[in-house]
Amino acid sequence: MNSMMKSMTKSMPLVAALASLSLAQPASAQMEFNEQEVTALARVGMPSAFQSLQQRCRSALPGDAYIYAQGNALRTRLQSVSQGAWPQARSAIIRLVTRENAAIAGLLASMPPESLQPFVDEMIAGMVATRVEVGKCGQIDRFLQLVDPLPAQNLAELIGFIAMEAQKNDAGAIATGLAR
Secondary structure: HHHHHHHHHHOOOOHHHHHHHOOOOHHHHHHHHHHHHHHHHHHHHHHHHHHHHHHHOOOOOOOOOOHHHHHHHHHHHHHHHHHHHHHHHHHHHHHHHHHOOOOHHHHHHHHHHHHHHHHHHHHHHHHHHHHOOOHHHHHHHHHHHHHHOOOHHHHHHHHHHHHHHHHOOOHHHHHHHOOO
């Protein structure tokens, strides 16, 4: 299982983008989240990550690539599954930021959710735009095509499961392997 999970995580750079797990999470903070929290982060992060991914890959993929041909339908599914996940994801985000900068965490915690969520969405979109290599767009497009039959909730849960398994087997897998 260890080598299988390492192989899966290294071959799926999309997981980092959609999971929004790369919220500058240091290796020492890896085990601070449980699978439900990672799934909530994925549910909240997937819509903005996907939209940013579409923009990032525009120069690398043809117009008939999955993320463009089926993009509107997928974006709608991702947005619908993000509903209701914000309270748990918000709590996890604030805990993560507290480890890095308590002053900013206090500011974020005091922000009303309707103000904080767009800020987090932009942060996730920016991370996808800077961390997803254009050369990986074809692999990501193929991955999305393969998981298309899954309901968006199952995709979020798959991301949570893979992230937790990777943490158990290799504490640095999320921070290094998935972001490549």
